[in-house]
Amino acid sequence: EVQLVESGGGPVKPGGSLRLSCAASGFTFNNYNINWVRQAPGRGLEWVSSVSTSSIHIWYADSVKGRFTISRDNVRNSVYLQMNSLRAEDTAVYYCSRSLAEGTGDYWGHGALVTVSS
Amino acid sequence: DIQMTQSPSTLSASVGDRVTITCRASQSISSKLAWYQQKPGKAPKLLIYKVSSLESGVPSRFSGSGSGTEFTLTISSLQPDDFATYYCQQYQTYWTFGQGTKVEIK
Numbered sequence: 089e090v091q092l093v094e095s096g097g098g099p100v101k102p103g104g105s106l107r108l109s110c111a112a113s114g115f116t117f118n119n120y121n122i123n124w125v126r127q128a129p130g131r132g133l134e135w136v137s138s139v140s141t142s143s144i145h146i147w148y149a150d151s152v153k154g155r156f157t158i159s160r161d162n163v164r165n166s167v168y169l170q171m172n173s174l175r176a177e178d179t180a181v182y183y184c185s186r187s188l189a190e191g192t193g194d195y196w197g198h199g200a201l202v203t204v205s206s
Numbered sequence: 207d208i209q210m211t212q213s214p215s216t217l218s219a220s221v222g223d224r225v226t227i228t229c230r231a232s233q234s235i236s237s238k239l240a241w242y243q244q245k246p247g248k249a250p251k252l253l254i255y256k257v258s259s260l261e262s263g264v265p266s267r268f269s270g271s272g273s274g275t276e277f278t279l280t281i282s283s284l285q286p287d288d289f290a291t292y293y294c295q296q297y298q299t300y301w302t303f304g305q306g307t308k309v310e311i312k
Contacts, residue, residue, distance in 0.1 A: 123301065125250075133242075133250060133293055135301035147300055150207075183249055192240040192297045194261065196249040 090114040090195045092184050097200030100174055108169040108200055110184030115195075117165040118142070121187045124158065124169050126180035127199075136182070139167060140189065152178075174204045208232055208296050212304030218312040225281040227307045229294035234274045238298035241270055241279045244306075245290045253292075254279065284309070 096108040110122060124136040137158040138147045146158055157170040167184060182200050185193030209232040219225050229239070237257045242250040252261045254270040257277060267282045281288055289311055294304040 125301070125303075132306045133244075133295075133303040135303070138300070149300070187297075190238075190297070192238075192252065192255050192295060192301070193250075194252050194255075196251075198249055 090186075092186065092195055092197035094182060094184055094197045094200035097182065097202045099203045099205065101206055102175060102204055104174050104204070105170070105172045106174065106202060108171065108182055108184075108202070110167040110169075110197060112165045112167070112186065115186070118162045119188075121189060121191075122158075122160060122167040123185050123187055123193055124167075124182055125185060125193070125196075126178075126182045126202075128177070128180040131180075134180075137169065138187075171202070174202075176204050178202060179204045208235060208299055208302050210294055210296055210302050210304040212292075212294055212307050214307060215305065216308045216310060218310045219284050220312045221284055221286060223284045223312075225284050225288075225309060227279045227292055227294075229272075229277045229279070229304050231275045231277070231296055235296040235298040237273070238296055239270070239272065239277050240295045240297065241268075242293045242295060242303075243288075243290045244293065250293065281309075 091113045093111045100106050123138040139158045155173045160167045185196040187193045211230045239257045241254040244250045258270045269280050291306045291308045
């Protein structure tokens with residue numbers, strides 16, 4: 089069974105840092121891109137970042153560029169999102185999802201809530 | 207950046223109704239268009255990819271059509287389980303989602 093499980097969410101103060109993890113199982117991890125998508129409370133979906141199978145290609149939304157860093161470990165079947173200089177507007181549920189190259193997300197995790205507040 | 211505009215934002219319908227949601231892209235996205243369903247507190251669920259391809263396990267009452275910049279999601283006969291929020295998404299260049307359409311009980 090394909091599973092993606094996010095962890096590492098929680099409360100953090102503005103300007104602080106947090107690292108989210110996405111642990112994958114049930115499929116050949118290094119065949120898939122991994123993507124982060126977030127959803128602020130009561131709002132729509134916003135793509136955040138993606139990493140290709142071998143980490144050669146990495147993409148970021150303008151809203152997080154320079155503050156967030158995505159990485160993957162194909163031995164541990166995991167992807168990480170290091171979030172620095174967090175702002176109140178980064179408060180959201182963060183989902184990881186898998187996709188084939190040039191494809192869309194067919195499996196998603198349950199999400200991790202990040203709350204940025206003083 | 208490619209912008210995606212969905213309409214309507216909210217739709218009130220009854221069980222058995224035929225429902226249509228429209229999505230417009232700010233530029234051509236070829237066939238890189240997907241539709242997702244999301245229920246409160248849950249992750250999005252992929253319904254349709256590549257404009258009209260039904261994801262495995264998705265009921266055949268869901269269908270997608272369109273090309274270039276105009277796309278449509280149709281639910282042929284609305285069922286109780288279909289009351290949810292629907293998002294279109296382009297994956298031609300990065301990912302961009304529409305703002306969502308909430309399908310409510312009339």
